[in-house]
Amino acid sequence: MVHEQGELGLEAPAALPAVDQVLTLLEQWSERDWIRPIDLHFARFIAEQGEQDSLVVLLAMLVSHQSGRGHICLVLKRFQASPCAYVQLPPEVDEGGDLTCLLSVLAQEPLSERLLGSSMVSAGDGSAPMVLDRERLYLRRFWRSECRVASKIRARMGPLLPADQKTVARLDVLFPAGPEQPDWQRLACALALRQRFCVISGGPGTGKTTTVARLLALLQEQALENDGVPLVIEMAAPTGKAAARLTESISGALAHLPVSESVKAALPREAVTLHRLLGARPDTRRFRFGERMPLPLDVLLVDEASMIDLELMAGLMEALPARARLILLGDRDQLASVEAGAILGDVCEGAWPPAFSTDVADWLTQASSYPLAPSTTERCIADHVVVLQKSYRFDAGSGIGALSRMINQRDPAGARQVLEAGYTDIALEPLGEIRARWHISRAVEGYRACLEQVHQQAAPEDVLGAFQQFRVLCALRRGEWGVDALNQAIATALFNRGLISDDHGWYAGRPVMVTSNDRQLNLYNGDIGIALPDAAAGGRLRVFFDQGERVRAVLPGRLTSVETAYAMTVHKSQGSEFSSVLFIVPDRHSPLLTRELLYTAVTRAKTRCDIAARRPEVFFEAMRHRVERSSGLQCRLDVKDGSGSASDMGGLTSTGPGQNGGHQ
Numbered sequence: 001m002v003h004e005q006g007e008l009g010l011e012a013p014a015a016l017p018a019v020d021q022v023l024t025l026l027e028q029w030s031e032r033d034w035i036r037p038i039d040l041h042f043a044r045f046i047a048e049q050g051e052q053d054s055l056v057v058l059l060a061m062l063v064s065h066q067s068g069r070g071h072i073c074l075v076l077k078r079f080q081a082s083p084c085a086y087v088q089l090p091p092e093v094d095e096g097g098d099l100t101c102l103l104s105v106l107a108q109e110p111l112s113e114r115l116l117g118s119s120m121v122s123a124g125d126g127s128a129p130m131v132l133d134r135e136r137l138y139l140r141r142f143w144r145s146e147c148r149v150a151s152k153i154r155a156r157m158g159p160l161l162p163a164d165q166k167t168v169a170r171l172d173v174l175f176p177a178g179p180e181q182p183d184w185q186r187l188a189c190a191l192a193l194r195q196r197f198c199v200i201s202g203g204p205g206t207g208k209t210t211t212v213a214r215l216l217a218l219l220q221e222q223a224l225e226n227d228g229v230p231l232v233i234e235m236a237a238p239t240g241k242a243a244a245r246l247t248e249s250i251s252g253a254l255a256h257l258p259v260s261e262s263v264k265a266a267l268p269r270e271a272v273t274l275h276r277l278l279g280a281r282p283d284t285r286r287f288r289f290g291e292r293m294p295l296p297l298d299v300l301l302v303d304e305a306s307m308i309d310l311e312l313m314a315g316l317m318e319a320l321p322a323r324a325r326l327i328l329l330g331d332r333d334q335l336a337s338v339e340a341g342a343i344l345g346d347v348c349e350g351a352w353p354p355a356f357s358t359d360v361a362d363w364l365t366q367a368s369s370y371p372l373a374p375s376t377t378e379r380c381i382a383d384h385v386v387v388l389q390k391s392y393r394f395d396a397g398s399g400i401g402a403l404s405r406m407i408n409q410r411d412p413a414g415a416r417q418v419l420e421a422g423y424t425d426i427a428l429e430p431l432g433e434i435r436a437r438w439h440i441s442r443a444v445e446g447y448r449a450c451l452e453q454v455h456q457q458a459a460p461e462d463v464l465g466a467f468q469q470f471r472v473l474c475a476l477r478r479g480e481w482g483v484d485a486l487n488q489a490i491a492t493a494l495f496n497r498g499l500i501s502d503d504h505g506w507y508a509g510r511p512v513m514v515t516s517n518d519r520q521l522n523l524y525n526g527d528i529g530i531a532l533p534d535a536a537a538g539g540r541l542r543v544f545f546d547q548g549e550r551v552r553a554v555l556p557g558r559l560t561s562v563e564t565a566y567a568m569t570v571h572k573s574q575g576s577e578f579s580s581v582l583f584i585v586p587d588r589h590s591p592l593l594t595r596e597l598l599y600t601a602v603t604r605a606k607t608r609c610d611i612a613a614r615r616p617e618v619f620f621e622a623m624r625h626r627v628e629r630s631s632g633l634q635c636r637l638d639v640k641d642g643s644g645s646a647s648d649m650g651g652l653t654s655t656g657p658g659q660n661g662g663h664q
């Protein structure tokens, strides 16, 4: 523990200590897990380059620390306004200790001037390991990626693409007039038809897939009639699970389209992961496709775009040919990517409610006969975003729909009312003394049907299907209410009830999640499998994975990175849906408990969501907190004159391997 006075006697120091003293402190903080080893390593690297200013060394540690928490940059003004809150110190850091003291002193210094006086920081030119741009401090790698993403999106933000004379008639066929006015699905399709970059966002069941299936059909119909040559259309998603879901839902939607068989035949059937599409190279961040070898396609549809991090987006934008259209689908209210960045959130922020320019508003009015007034605000990105409004999955009688709306509106009182209103598809179960293990019994009941199928030696695809019916979701990984402890508790309870033959190691019915990509086995982080006796292998255990078209069996011994998956984190559940969900709320607040996390957890459930909480107030309190991810992307996308940044395309000299303290 850090003493009140601080271990180096830094009680409210008037000035920052020398560099070697700062490094000693950073070592202690790293040992206590307050900062990551790479944060310490980066600060050390900066000092080793001869940096004499301890302010620069401390800020280097902080910008690295922030990147580990999903931020692209450190916004100096926000840091200075509230240093400890901005960097979100762990709860065990004492107020008045060395760390909080140093941050407060640091925040009072003229940060920009001191940073620009260092050879370790540039304004974007040269190859210094950090960049200061618009009062934001970046690791050079993130600054480059952000500039690239912004400039490539901006390059797709030109005037509207020409409309075909028959476009409105085609829209009439695919989106016949109904009671909903305006029909945002039709408007989204009309907008995407004339933009090279378009985002269609919306909550669960708002018709994103339905809309985009019609959009692809319309684009293909147009191409076949006008040029006689079909467009090359590809579909992708950030994870294998999400790609499999997209394949399934788009095939369902395409089957019912009122278009000719030749158009249907020219539509894509299968989605792949973004890593596979881009040709990820094992153990590097590089892709086979890029600016020098663009992807051979005309239209790319990417689902679950909220899971795309900055670096993946930069790789994707570089590999897209200039003429190609990019359509992003996703739910802007969900959790952002695990890695740094919140691309979908940044693009959608402020772009909704609609603020279309005159040209776009005129076109949409013509395409829908619904009068849309142009906006007076100057947000060019708003011309590229539509948010679908109506959920066709959760009707007025749905508690899940009502609760997720309250969570989104950050309305704890409203959420409490919804939970007390007698809906049959949601319940909040307070775990008092008597019902302390209610959640374990609920989990056992949730998995019973699946495990009975295992006993009856049902086909692997049926067992995998049954496993998708129910899932336990946790906010945290560690602690009594975290994934690790709950997985063990659930396994023990299932074993005690005779539903599984063992509660550790490999046994029939053990569900597992892959925790890192294995290209050789064609298994990806987040893939779910179940160990079952394989009749084709004399009844020996194999782990079966549903890979869309087929179920694959893998020897357990070949799976080096897997964990038991009765309980999983909400983060890992993104891109999946289950009939029924049991969401476990920890008994005290954590910075991870946010509105986005609750919304993602509750909306993973299709027909029933149970929430178990020892202290229900933690659930309601979490609604007040938002995931905030610092980045400069919105600013870069907003600039009207096309000069997103003087340095958007400049200063992109690459830093050689090993030259930047681990942040290559």
Ligand SMILES: Nc1ncnc2c1ncn2[C@@H]1O[C@H](COP(=O)(O)OP(=O)(O)OP(=O)(O)O)[C@@H](O)[C@H]1O
Residues within 6 Å of the ligand: 185, 202, 203, 204, 205, 206, 207, 208, 209, 210, 211, 249, 392, 393
């Ligand atoms: N305009 C509509 N009228 C009636 N039903 C619709 C309409 N749009 C979509 N649906 C139905 O609503 C359900 C959800 O649609 P869809 O799968 O397209 O939504 P989504 O936003 O992609 O959902 P999610 O991403 O949550 O899976 C489907 O059964 C679909 O047929």
